[in-house]
Amino acid sequence: MTPAGRLRSAWAIAALAWAFGAPVQAADYAGPLFDTHLHYNEEAWNGNAGPFPPAEALARMQRNGVRAIVGNSRPNEGTRILAALRETREAGVTVVPFIRLYRNRADYTNWFRDESIHEMVLAELARGTAAGPYRGIGEFHLYDSANADGPVARKLMALAEQRQLAVLAHVDDVAVDKLMAHTPSGGRALRLIWAHTGIGGVPVARVRELLDRYPGLVGELSYRPGLTCAGDPLPEAPGANAGSGGERYPARARGGRLCPEWRALIEAYPTRFMIGSDTWVNQRWVDYDGLMQGYRRWLGELPPSLAQQLAWGNAAALFGLAPALFTGAETRR
Numbered sequence: 001m002t003p004a005g006r007l008r009s010a011w012a013i014a015a016l017a018w019a020f021g022a023p024v025q026a027a028d029y030a031g032p033l034f035d036t037h038l039h040y041n042e043e044a045w046n047g048n049a050g051p052f053p054p055a056e057a058l059a060r061m062q063r064n065g066v067r068a069i070v071g072n073s074r075p076n077e078g079t080r081i082l083a084a085l086r087e088t089r090e091a092g093v094t095v096v097p098f099i100r101l102y103r104n105r106a107d108y109t110n111w112f113r114d115e116s117i118h119e120m121v122l123a124e125l126a127r128g129t130a131a132g133p134y135r136g137i138g139e140f141h142l143y144d145s146a147n148a149d150g151p152v153a154r155k156l157m158a159l160a161e162q163r164q165l166a167v168l169a170h171v172d173d174v175a176v177d178k179l180m181a182h183t184p185s186g187g188r189a190l191r192l193i194w195a196h197t198g199i200g201g202v203p204v205a206r207v208r209e210l211l212d213r214y215p216g217l218v219g220e221l222s223y224r225p226g227l228t229c230a231g232d233p234l235p236e237a238p239g240a241n242a243g244s245g246g247e248r249y250p251a252r253a254r255g256g257r258l259c260p261e262w263r264a265l266i267e268a269y270p271t272r273f274m275i276g277s278d279t280w281v282n283q284r285w286v287d288y289d290g291l292m293q294g295y296r297r298w299l300g301e302l303p304p305s306l307a308q309q310l311a312w313g314n315a316a317a318l319f320g321l322a323p324a325l326f327t328g329a330e331t332r333r
């Protein structure tokens with residue numbers, strides 16, 4: 001082989017190595033996020049004191065490109081505070097208020113049979129928030145699916161459907177069927193956001209079955225076991241975190257990649273999944289940047305239009321938020 005031939009061969013080998021050997025890195029999703037599972041509980045801020053006053057909480061949303069939230073807080077005052085603040089509007093965050101069923105921690109394990117919770121929900125509905133009427137009920141928990149048959153659980157599911165309120169429920173798959181059965185439509189008309197899409201790791205085949213059965217069921221993906229698989233650590237890429245609108249996101253997270261089984265599920269049900277932070281304890285506020293970066297990382301593996309649906313579009317459609325709400329902000333230079 002001539003020297004020139006050797007040179008050509010070396011270039012060919014290098015090109016092949018580049019084409020097939022180098023890891024292909026998808027860019028992180030850089031569009032708006034809708035955090036559909038946010039708590040602003042009293043331990044974060046009680047109206048006077050706490051480690052995450054409104055300016056801190058809003059700064060976390062803003063620097064992560066979170067443009068709307070489902071707000072639900074223990075007690076509900078936390079949501080009403082966020083909904084009323086001028087700073088919330090200035091941060092470009094739309095609050096979609098939900099009624100949390102908990103005045104205190106004791107309510108977690110008794111709400112489904114406590115008539116005073118039903119009365120509290122009716123009072124909150126009548127009161128509303130500065131950001132408008134409440135749009136949903138929850139998050140609530142059922143640690144034993146049998147409690148989905150409690151008298152107050154039954155009443156609230158019927159009320160939700162009648163008043164077109166969405167429901168944010170941290171329950172198992174058995175309780176999804178039970179809750180749906182308590183609605184006038186038998187679950188055909190209720191919009192139920194399934195917190196964590198089964199935090200116990202219910203098999204994907206069962207998730208598919210429920211999505212097929214209930215047209216208003218959507219899965220929120222925080223804490224979902226099996227969603228992401230171990231990822232390759234990514235090299236730091238200076239400048240790689242700038243959003244398409246010139247925004248800057250904090251340093252790139254080294255989270256997992258979307259597992260194949262979940263990618264297939266999401267591709268089969270593109271309108272049925274959403275993302276959320278679940279700031280149920282203050283540590284989740286500490287971790288907020290990393291949580292949102294983790295979402296941006298695996299959303300970036302999806303086709304852009306599908307990523308946008310999960311990140312924003314599905315929730316915006318559910319709550320009737322105009323697309324114009326974010327297009328202006330995202331293209332801001």
Ligand SMILES: [Zn+2]
Nearest residue numbers: 037139278280
């Ligand atoms: Zn939660």
